[in-house]
Amino acid sequence: MHPTLLKQLNLWHNRNKYKEIISTILELPEEGRDYELVCHLGRALNNEDRYNEAIAYFLSVQDEGAADPLWHYRLGYAYYYSGKYEAAVAAFEHALELEPDDQDSQMLLNWSRNAVNKEALGSDSADQIRGEKREVNDEELAPFKLVSHDNGSLSLILSVGSYKSHIFEARADEGFEGNGYDWASLAAVFLDEKMPELVSIINFDPEAGMFAAYTSNQEAMVSFAAAFKEACENDALIGDLFSRAELD
Template sequence: MENNDRNEGNELEKELKKQLDLWHKKDKHQNIINTISDIPEAERDYSLVSYLGRAWNNLDNYEEAIACFLSVEDQGASDPLWHYRLGYAYYYGGKPEAAEAAFEQSLKLNPEDQDSQMFLRLSRNAAGKQPEHLLSANLAAEAGFPEEDKLAPFQLVSHNNGSISLILNVGNYKREVFGARAEEGFEGNGYDWASLAAVFLQEQKPELADVIRFDPEADMFAAYTDNKEAMFSFALAFKEACENDALIIDLFSRAELD
């Protein structure tokens, strides 16, 4: 009987986490919070607490996220993802020094994590430890790239491993484009921007489709590659497309909800 009870419990746990993953994909973060909050704290394992902290992050409640992650600090000490999510909460919660330390630890545990590399650079920049521009003027000049203000609100971030990212902290920029398909579930989050960028690549820059990769978060669109020239080409062309209302609306009409 005890084994049967344990097996039943494991199945219920699997179903719960499957549902949590589905809600996360559909940006229903409050559902995640409500469901886990109904479970007594003593019965929440490390995985559930991680789901809860991530949901708080995605709802921009960074103080709750920080408290959530710190409640399982001992268990998260050897988990690079725990350090990344804590750093994410610190960064967007206006604590760049704490974010920097978290991302440094994440990279010690997983040196190849490009997200942590990018956020480490952003955290250092926010803490005043990097030059004003995320991408050095020399690097841009060497590649024949125009001034960075032509990309705003997008930003280029170069990484120590030689890769380069294009990021956008989503907000009001082109909100009306996504609002036109709000009834279908589009919200203008990082995943929606990635869907739009994918259509742009396929139709406008097919030669870069196998070079540019996307790794969005709810609050941020991110594209990356090891090919700087390809990134410069994509970044400038995508920004120009975004400023062409007729073109960007037409491209977005074929974007698929992630």
């Protein structure tokens, strides 16, 4: 691939301009699209929720992608979000065979296996199964707030104060104040026990007056944000989790 074109494609990707990537690559003659270009195209189609098209393009370079863990990951991503969960399981398993430490592939493999199991039980709709990618609005998350950053990462923030202050007051004699660090300790227990697949993906960067979690995996953050807020609204659950939080 021409280095100038590659630089432009990466720039568009970082700025979430996926339509520009797709149109530019599709304007090229088919014989001029090498493996790397097709993978850029497939990734952009994934980001535009055009999963079946992405699958077709990824499979068109299947032989070249066989030894590339990123190809398997992107194909699995397209399978997962198009509801082809068994195919997604196979793709993520191949990705992990090639790159065993890839946390994103492991997380999505877990989600895919759960989706297969839920389909077998027939107990959840497709929307419920794919809840990790659900959209949440500001009102639903308040007083937490999701903040997008120019680098593509996503943060969940909370200006600490009166929200759930009684939870922290229960252990005030131990030094808990309900500050940002205490919220991070609580969130860490929540992740460990309720969403262990996200432990290595969600990061914390609190300050005294603010709780902050961040990650470059937007689907993981939305999933965490919705689940953590729901847990916070259950005083019995969040109180039990906080009983195991450690003072920072």
